Amino acid sequence: MSERLQPGDPAPAFSLPDADGKQVSLADHLGRKVIVYFYPAALTPGCTKQACDFTDNLDVLAEAGYDVIGISPDKPEKLGKFREKESLRVTLLADPEKEVLVAYGAFGEKSMYGKTVTGVIRSTVVVDEEGKVERALYNVKATGHVAKLLRDLKV
Numbered sequence: 308m309s310e311r312l313q314p315g316d317p318a319p320a321f322s323l324p325d326a327d328g329k330q331v332s333l334a335d336h337l338g339r340k341v342i343v344y345f346y347p348a349a350l351t352p353g354c355t356k357q358a359c360d361f362t363d364n365l366d367v368l369a370e371a372g373y374d375v376i377g378i379s380p381d382k383p384e385k386l387g388k389f390r391e392k393e394s395l396r397v398t399l400l401a402d403p404e405k406e407v408l409v410a411y412g413a414f415g416e417k418s419m420y421g422k423t424v425t426g427v428i429r430s431t432v433v434v435d436e437e438g439k440v441e442r443a444l445y446n447v448k449a450t451g452h453v454a455k456l457l458r459d460l461k462v
Contacts, residue, residue, distance in 0.1 A: 353449030
């Protein structure tokens, strides 16, 4: 079971392949705020809704100084299909080893349909310009989460 991050914690560093296999690291975004969101699986209804919501609000978020990165345990090839099929503009990163998911507290036990299972915990972590956790949200809903985040961030 991974530890959940708290505001003020240093955001765990990462470097993962994107949908094209190119390495993207958190350090590439120093000096900008980054919304890192974790989702269970590309090409599923809830994750598609969430990724489309982030894509639809990408310009507003970028204008407010935020970059957006989505991370799932999918392989880069599947992320490429997801991006193409849904016309996504969000940076999607692959974490098949689940190391970053665990480091961010986004993998572990969760309740699903009344049963306890181990898997990806839908989470969003906002990282400030210096690489510190500004807010960490766990067990978020796929639908309506981006709108709530925009309100909370006053964007």
